[in-house]
Amino acid sequence: MIDFLTWLEGTSFSIWVREAPTIWAFSTILTLHTFGMGVLVGASALLDLRLLGVGRTMPIGPLQSLYRIMWSGFWLNLVTGSMLFAADATSRGTQWLFFVKMLFVIIGVVTMVLIRRRVFGGPAEPTVVSSAVRGLAVVSLVAWVAAITAGRLLAYVN
Amino acid sequence: MPFINLPHLHLLMNHVPTVGTVVAVGLFILALARRNEHLKHAALEVFFLIALATLPVYLTGVAAQLEIQGRPDVSKAAITAHHDAALLAFILMMLTGFVSWLSLWQFRRHGRSAGWTTGGILLLAVLTLAVVAPAASIGGEIRHPEIMPDPNAVAPAGVWVSAAAVQDIVTTRPWVWPAAETLHFIGLSLLFGILFAINLRLLGGFRAISYASMHRMLPWGMLGFGINLITGMLFFIAAPEQYTANAPFLWKIICLMIAGADLLYLTVFDKIWALEPGDDAAVLDKAIAATAIVAWVGVIYWGRMLPFLGNAF
Numbered sequence: 001m002i003d004f005l006t007w008l009e010g011t012s013f014s015i016w017v018r019e020a021p022t023i024w025a026f027s028t029i030l031t032l033h034t035f036g037m038g039v040l041v042g043a044s045a046l047l048d049l050r051l052l053g054v055g056r057t058m059p060i061g062p063l064q065s066l067y068r069i070m071w072s073g074f075w076l077n078l079v080t081g082s083m084l085f086a087a088d089a090t091s092r093g094t095q096w097l098f099f100v101k102m103l104f105v106i107i108g109v110v111t112m113v114l115i116r117r118r119v120f121g122g123p124a125e126p127t128v129v130s131s132a133v134r135g136l137a138v139v140s141l142v143a144w145v146a147a148i149t150a151g152r153l154l155a156y157v158n
Numbered sequence: 159m160p161f162i163n164l165p166h167l168h169l170l171m172n173h174v175p176t177v178g179t180v181v182a183v184g185l186f187i188l189a190l191a192r193r194n195e196h197l198k199h200a201a202l203e204v205f206f207l208i209a210l211a212t213l214p215v216y217l218t219g220v221a222a223q224l225e226i227q228g229r230p231d232v233s234k235a236a237i238t239a240h241h242d243a244a245l246l247a248f249i250l251m252m253l254t255g256f257v258s259w260l261s262l263w264q265f266r267r268h269g270r271s272a273g274w275t276t277g278g279i280l281l282l283a284v285l286t287l288a289v290v291a292p293a294a295s296i297g298g299e300i301r302h303p304e305i306m307p308d309p310n311a312v313a314p315a316g317v318w319v320s321a322a323a324v325q326d327i328v329t330t331r332p333w334v335w336p337a338a339e340t341l342h343f344i345g346l347s348l349l350f351g352i353l354f355a356i357n358l359r360l361l362g363g364f365r366a367i368s369y370a371s372m373h374r375m376l377p378w379g380m381l382g383f384g385i386n387l388i389t390g391m392l393f394f395i396a397a398p399e400q401y402t403a404n405a406p407f408l409w410k411i412i413c414l415m416i417a418g419a420d421l422l423y424l425t426v427f428d429k430i431w432a433l434e435p436g437d438d439a440a441v442l443d444k445a446i447a448a449t450a451i452v453a454w455v456g457v458i459y460w461g462r463m464l465p466f467l468g469n470a471f
Binding site (some may be wrong): 023027031042063119148151 | 345346351363364366459462465466
């Protein structure tokens, strides 16, 4: 495993991301990653809050289009996140905190999909929110807060 | 910017909080006395805008402090006293602006504002006035010894807040900065998600939802804004030299002013408020919504690029 991480970190692409003396490498990728986080977590939090009862007059059905926004943020961050990982593969790949972050991202995305199935999966317009869905909304919010916390703290533990 | 620097900008803007608060308190009391709802709204809007304008006044003030505090002809004690009084005034001003905004939101949501917000605003505004006026006066004494009865005596700030104490808390406890950064990113997500969605409604997304329903989410965006204002100020007060000489920070604040005004626009304009399910916003409102989204993206971009485009952190 460490051989793979060492190889990955040594590829010319990884070196470019890490060391290129331009703002378009590491810093721009990191900024896009932050932006993707705001898009994914923000859109997800909006849906979670509505499912938990905030703004009850807002119909739930049209909120399905939030998923397009969430997936855009997700793919942007999968791509930029992979680039950032490649640049620092040997340190990130051996940090337990990084895997904690990945765990919570996976929980967040899986919860997102489960909410979609339960809320928007049927033919009828969703109106009532079951307690199971409310539970999923809470899991979603907690997972995103935990993922952001772990991700942010990665910058401080080394 | 070669034609103007931050200390100069501070001198240009530093009367806004004091004079603005006097005007707004006057308007507010007049509105209560005349029981005039329109006038009251105008006063609340002015409170919010003054609070917004106070942010660059404070930030440029710190830039001015860093610029002149080493000079032999100015009193460092007077600068510190001015800063501490200004910090308390800033906090009170922000609270007044926040409760004013909440009152305007409540009016939209319930058709009237809760009684506690009116009383709270009056109390906070009078307190703000009581602190901001002396703060401004001490500020004047830094460069104008002729206005002092005794040029050797420096007026004490007389407040319990101290920028040095805030700086001490943030810099000596190693967990504070990372914790505040974490909250800053959580606040960012909440703020951006809500504001992006509401502005998207004006641009034609979520058309099946009435604007009024979307607007109910706005306090959660304001919560994110509040978290980020507090944590952001902790960073700024703890390490001001990282920001005052940093061009991306200037751009971030410019974007933040535009984006902050959007929070008021989304709440007080009747035309967008009347958008029912299926309704399309007017071209001007779409342009404003697009500008707001660009401004929020700008805030994130310049904020994240601070260490890369500006001086290193």
